Amino acid sequence: xxxxxxxxxxxxxxxxxxxxxxxxxxxxxxxxxxxxxxxxxxxxxxxxxxxxxxxxxxxxxxxxxxxxxxxxxxxxxxxxxxxxxxxxxxxxxxxxxxxxxxxxxxxxxxxxxxxxxxxxxxxxxxxxxxxxxxxxxxxxxxxxxxxxxxxxxxxxxxxxxxxxxxxxxxxxxxxxxxxxxxxxxxxxxxxxxxxxxxxxxxxxxxxxxxxxxxxxxxxxxxxxxxxxxxxxxxxxxxxxxxxxxxxxxxxxxxxxxxxxxxxxxxxxxxxxxxxxxxxxxxxxxxxxxxxxxxxxxxxxxxxxxxxxxxxxxxxxxxxxxxxxxxxxxxxxxxxxxxxxxxxxxxxxxxxxxxxxxxxxxxxxxxxx
Amino acid sequence: xxxxxxxxxxxxxxxxxxxxxxxxxxxxxxxxxxxxxxxxxxxxxxxxxxxxxxxxxxxxxxxxxxxxxxxxxxxxxxxxxxxxxxxxxxxxxxxxxxxxxxxxxxxxxxxxxxxxxxxxxxxxxxxxxxxxxxxxxxxxxxxxxxxxxxxxxxxxxxxxxxxxxxxxxxxxxxxxxxxxxxxxxxxxxxxxxxxxxxxxxxxxxxxxxxxxxxxxxxxxxxxxxxxxxxxxxxxxxxxxxxxxxxxxxxxxxxxxxxxxxxxxxxxxxxxxxxxxxxxxxxxxxxxxxxxxxxxxxxxxxxxxxxxxxxxxxxxxxxxxxxxxxxxxxxxxxx
Numbered sequence: 001x002x003x004x005x006x007x008x009x010x011x012x013x014x015x016x017x018x019x020x021x022x023x024x025x026x027x028x029x030x031x032x033x034x035x036x037x038x039x040x041x042x043x044x045x046x047x048x049x050x051x052x053x054x055x056x057x058x059x060x061x062x063x064x065x066x067x068x069x070x071x072x073x074x075x076x077x078x079x080x081x082x083x084x085x086x087x088x089x090x091x092x093x094x095x096x097x098x099x100x101x102x103x104x105x106x107x108x109x110x111x112x113x114x115x116x117x118x119x120x121x122x123x124x125x126x127x128x129x130x131x132x133x134x135x136x137x138x139x140x141x142x143x144x145x146x147x148x149x150x151x152x153x154x155x156x157x158x159x160x161x162x163x164x165x166x167x168x169x170x171x172x173x174x175x176x177x178x179x180x181x182x183x184x185x186x187x188x189x190x191x192x193x194x195x196x197x198x199x200x201x202x203x204x205x206x207x208x209x210x211x212x213x214x215x216x217x218x219x220x221x222x223x224x225x226x227x228x229x230x231x232x233x234x235x236x237x238x239x240x241x242x243x244x245x246x247x248x249x250x251x252x253x254x255x256x257x258x259x260x261x262x263x264x265x266x267x268x269x270x271x272x273x274x275x276x277x278x279x280x281x282x283x284x285x286x287x288x289x290x291x292x293x294x295x296x297x298x299x300x301x302x303x304x305x306x307x308x309x310x311x312x313x314x315x316x317x318x319x320x321x322x323x324x325x326x327x328x329x330x331x332x333x334x335x336x337x338x339x340x341x342x343x344x345x346x347x348x349x350x351x352x353x354x355x356x357x358x359x360x361x362x363x364x365x366x367x368x
Numbered sequence: 369x370x371x372x373x374x375x376x377x378x379x380x381x382x383x384x385x386x387x388x389x390x391x392x393x394x395x396x397x398x399x400x401x402x403x404x405x406x407x408x409x410x411x412x413x414x415x416x417x418x419x420x421x422x423x424x425x426x427x428x429x430x431x432x433x434x435x436x437x438x439x440x441x442x443x444x445x446x447x448x449x450x451x452x453x454x455x456x457x458x459x460x461x462x463x464x465x466x467x468x469x470x471x472x473x474x475x476x477x478x479x480x481x482x483x484x485x486x487x488x489x490x491x492x493x494x495x496x497x498x499x500x501x502x503x504x505x506x507x508x509x510x511x512x513x514x515x516x517x518x519x520x521x522x523x524x525x526x527x528x529x530x531x532x533x534x535x536x537x538x539x540x541x542x543x544x545x546x547x548x549x550x551x552x553x554x555x556x557x558x559x560x561x562x563x564x565x566x567x568x569x570x571x572x573x574x575x576x577x578x579x580x581x582x583x584x585x586x587x588x589x590x591x592x593x594x595x596x597x598x599x600x601x602x603x604x605x606x607x608x609x610x611x612x613x614x615x616x617x618x619x620x621x622x623x624x625x626x627x628x629x630x631x632x633x634x635x636x637x638x639x640x641x642x643x644x645x646x647x648x649x650x651x652x653x654x655x656x657x658x659x660x661x662x663x664x665x666x667x668x669x670x671x672x673x674x675x676x677x678x679x680x681x682x683x684x685x686x687x688x689x690x691x692x693x694x695x696x697x698x699x700x701x702x
Contacts, residue, residue: 003448004560004684006401015399295402302404304450304457306689309411314459314530314639317411318426322458327426331434332405333380334445335388342444343388343399346380347437351409351430356455364382364402 006336007301009293018365020288023154026145028070028280030158037061041247041271048267053094054140055270071280072140073270074098075261078118081134089262098266102138102222106195106215119222121210123191123200133213135261137273139221139280146219147286152184152199154283155214159227160276164246164254167276174242176278177227178204179211190216203227221280228257228276245272288367295333299359303328327355333362371433383437385444405445408432450689454552459530459538461554463683463690466525466636466644477593478525479512484678485524486513489651489700500701503670511670516651516698518570523595523648526683527621528556528690529641538640540625545640555642556618556685560601563649564679565612566658567698571598572648573616580644581622587630593619593646618643618685647683651698659700666702673702 009015037044037060044061054074060067076099077083084096100116107117107125117125119133141150160167162174169175183189184199191198196217203209209230212223228244245255245264260269303326304310310317310328318327329351335344346364354360384392391397409432418424450460467480479485486504490496504511514522530538530548538544549555561571575594584590598614621641623631635641655677659665663677676699684691 003403003405003445004686004689005448005451006403007451008401009399291399293399293402295404297404300453300455301451302449303455304452304460305406305409305411305447306450306691307406307409307411307447309409311460311462312412313536314462314532316458316460318414318416319458320416322456324458326455326457328449329406329409329426329429329432330404330449331408331432332437332445334403334405335399336401336403337391337398338400340401341387341391342385343391343397344382344384345437345439345444346382347434348380349434351406351432351434353426353430354404354449362380364380366382366384 003334003336003340006340007295007297009295014294014296016292016294018290018292020290020367022286022288023151023283024147024286025283026281028145030278032059032070033057033277033280034274040275046271046274052091052265052267053098054138055267055274057274068144069142070145071142072138073273074102074138074140075136075266075269075273076100076102076138077135077261078103078132080118083135083258083262086262091265092262094266095261098138099134099136102136102220106193106198106218106220106222108194119213121200121213121224123198125191125193131210133222133224135225136212137221137223137225139223141219141221141282143219145284146282147284149196149217149285150214150219151283151285152186152190152197152216153181154281155179155181155199155201155221156279156281157201157212157221157223157277158279159223160278161228161242164243164275168278177211179223179227180204181214183207184214195220225257225261244276290365290367293335293364293366295360295362295364297330297354297360297362299356302330302354303356305329325355325357327353330354330360330362333364335364335366370436381437383439385439389439403445404449405447406449407446408434448689452552457552459532459548461528461549461556461642461685461688461690462531462637463526463528463685463688463692464531464636465692465694466527468634468636477522479514479522484695484697486511487516487649487651487696487698488513489516489655489698491651491653491655491700496701500672500674500699503672507670513699514649516649518572518597518650520648520650521595523572523593523646524694525593525644525646526559526692527635527637527641527644528618528685528688529621529635529637529643530639531637532639534638536639540623540631540635540637540639540641542622542624545624545642548640549642554688555620556687556690558615558618558686559645560684560686561598561614561616561647562608562611562682562684563614564610564681566610566662567652567655567677567679568649568681569652570650571614571616572596572646572650573598573614574619574644574646576617576619578617578619578646579622580619582624582626582630582634583622587626587628589630589634595646595648615686616645616647618645620644642688643685645683647681647694649681649696655698655700663698669699674699675702676700 045058047056058067104116179201181199201212333346413428572595575596579591601613621644623635659675681694
C-alpha cells in the first residue's frame with residue numbers, strides 16, 4: 001500500500017557521496033590449475049579451443065553451470081625474438097599474433113610505422129637492450145576475480161623451476177621462484193601505459209631480478225621465460241638445460257623452454273606452464289561509489305503509527321492516558337522519488353524505538 | 369526473504385527496488401524524500417502490565433525479527449509512521465464500512481458485503497445488468513451490489529471516527545467530536561482510493577452537497593449521498609503494480625449520540641464520528657480475457673453461470689491515514 005507521509009530530503013545537507021575501495025584476497029592454488037579435476041592435460045576444468053590460441057582455466061569442470069572462469073593462459077613471442085623463424089615453429093604466426101595483441105592493447109604503438117611496443121622488464125618502455133621481454137607467458141585473470149583492478153603490491157606468483165617430475169623442489173637444487181610486486185604501491189613503483197598501470201614482478205629475495213609484469217587494471221600477468229632459463233638469485237645451480245617439459249619417460253621427449261615455445265602448440269605449452277604454477281595470489285579491488293542519505297527524524301514527529309495493530313478500539317495501545325509518551329518502532333526506511341515512487345528500501349536489523357525524547361538520524365548508504 | 373541478523377549492532381540492509389533499477393537505467397534516479405514504516409511490529413505485544421515495570425513494556429516489540437529488504441515496490445512500507453506533532457493523542461480514527469440496512473432511500477443504496485462486495489460488469493449491456501441484478505436480488509439474503517456503471521446509484525459507504533465503544537469516553541456527542549477530532553486536526557478532508565486499473569475505469573465519490581446526519585425528525589436520519597466522478601491522483605507512489613489512485617471527498621459525519629440513541633441505527637462508529645465517504649466503482653468496458661487470466665470462468669453462483677474476478681480496493685484517509693480494504697468481486701454472466 002502506498003505511504004502518503006513523507007519527509008523531504010534537503011539535497012544540500014542530507015545527501016552526500018563517498019568512495020570506498022574494497023579488497024578481497026584471491027588465492028589460486030596450483031591444485032585447481034592442474035590435476036584436481038582429472039588426469040593432467042585432460043582435466044575437466046581446462047577448456048581448450050579449436051582455434052588453439054589460449055587455454056581457459058575454471059574453478060570446476062567447465063561443463064557445469066556452477067563453474068567460474070578463473071583465468072586464461074597464452075604464450076607468445078615477438079617476431080624479433082630469436083625463437084622466431086627457427087625450425088620446428090608450430091603455430092608461429094599465432095604466437096606472434098598473441099604477443100602483438102597483448103602489446104598493442106597494453107602498451108600501444110611507437111614510431112612513424114606504428115610498431116607495437118615490446119614488453120620490457122622495467123618501468124621505462126624505452127626499448128633498452130637487455131630489458132626487452134620478447135617471449136612471454138600471458139595469464140589473463142577473469143574480471144570475476146580481479147573486479148575493478150588488482151591491488152598494487154599484493155601479487156605473488158610461485159612457479160616451479162625444478163624438474164618435470166618434481167617441479168617445485170627437485171633434488172638438483174632447483175626449487176621454485178616466487179615473483180612479487182612488493183615494490184609497487186598506490187604511491188609509486190608502477191608506470192602508466194595505454195593498458196593502465198603496470199608494475200614489476202621481482203623474484204623474491206632478489207630485488208634486481210625482474211621476472212614479469214603485472215597490469216593492474218587489465219588484470220594481466222606477463223611472465224618472462226627467464227624464470228625457467230636463468231638461475232635463481234644466489235643459487236649456484238642454474239636452470240640452464242632445465243627439462244621444462246617431459247610428458248613421458250622417454251628422454252627424447254624432454255624439451256627446454258625454447259623448444260616448448262617453438263615446437264609445441266600454444267595449448268600444449270599452456271599445459272606445461274599449468275604444471276609449473278604452484279600458486280597465484282593477489283588482492284582484488286572493488287571501487288564502491290556510495291550515496292549517503294541522512295534521514296533525519298525530528299523528535300516531535302513519527303511517534304505514531306498507522307499500523308492496524310497500533311489501535312485497539314481506536315485507543316493507542318502504547319498509551320494508558322493521553323499524557324503518556326507516544327512511541328513507535330521503526331523497522332523500515334523507504335526512499336522515494338519526487339513522484340512518490342519507492343526507489344529503495346532499507347531495513348533495520350531490529351526495531352528502533354522512536355518517541356518525542358529522541359531525534360534520529362538514519363544513515364542510509366546506497367552502493368553503486 | 370530471510371530475517372536480518374539481530375544479534376549484534378543495528379545494521380541497515382538497503383536495496384534498490386525494481387522501480388529504482390528502472391529509473392537508474394533510464395538515467396533519472398533521484399531520491400527526494402523518505403518515509404518510515406513498522407510493518408513487522410505487532411503493537412498488541414506491548415505489555416503495559418509487565419511486572420518488572422515500564423522499561424519492559426516493549427521488550428517483545430524490540431525483539432521482533434525484521435525481514436530483509438526486498439525489491440518489490442508493493443512490499444516496501446504498507447503502514448507508515450504518522451507525523452502528528454501533538455503528543456497528547458490517546459485516540460486515533462479508524463475507518464469502517466457501513467453495511468447497515470435501512471428504510472431511507474439513502475441507506476437502501478448501500479452495498480453490503482456477503483462476504484464480498486459484488487460489482488456487476490455489464491459491458492454497457494443494460495439487459496445483462498437486469499439479468500444478473502435479478503439473480504442477486506433473488507438471492508437470500510439479497511446481495512446489494514454495485515452496478516459498475518457510470519450512473520449507478522449504489523455505493524459502498526465508509527465511515528471514519530473514534531470507535532471507542534458503547535458508554536465509553538469519548539462518546540458520540542458533538543462536543544467530543546470537537547474535542548477529540550476537530551481540535552486535533554484528525555478530520556479527513558478527502559480519501560484516496562487505490563484500485564486495479566486493469567479492471568476499473570473510474571471511481572465515483574460523494575459530491576460536496578451530500579450530507580450525513582441524524583438531525584431529522586425524532587433524531588431520524590437526514591441526508592443524501594450524491595455521487596460524482598473523482599479526481600485521479602497523478603503522482604501517487606501507489607506501491608502496487610497496476611494500481612491507480614483517485615481522490616474522493618469526505619463528508620462531515622454528523623451522526624451524534626442523543627438521548628433517543630438513534631445514532632447506532634445509522635452509524636457503525638461507536639464514538640465520535642469524523643467523516644463519511646462513498647465509493648462507487650465503474651468496471652472497464654470490454655473485460656473478457658481478464659476473467660480467465662485473473663479470475664475464474666463458468667462458475668455457478670446465485671443460480672447462474674458467471675465469470676468473476678476478485679480484487680481489492682484500498683481507501684485511505686488523507687489526514688488520519690485510517691484505511692479500509694474492500695474485497696471486491698467483479699461478476700458477469702458467462
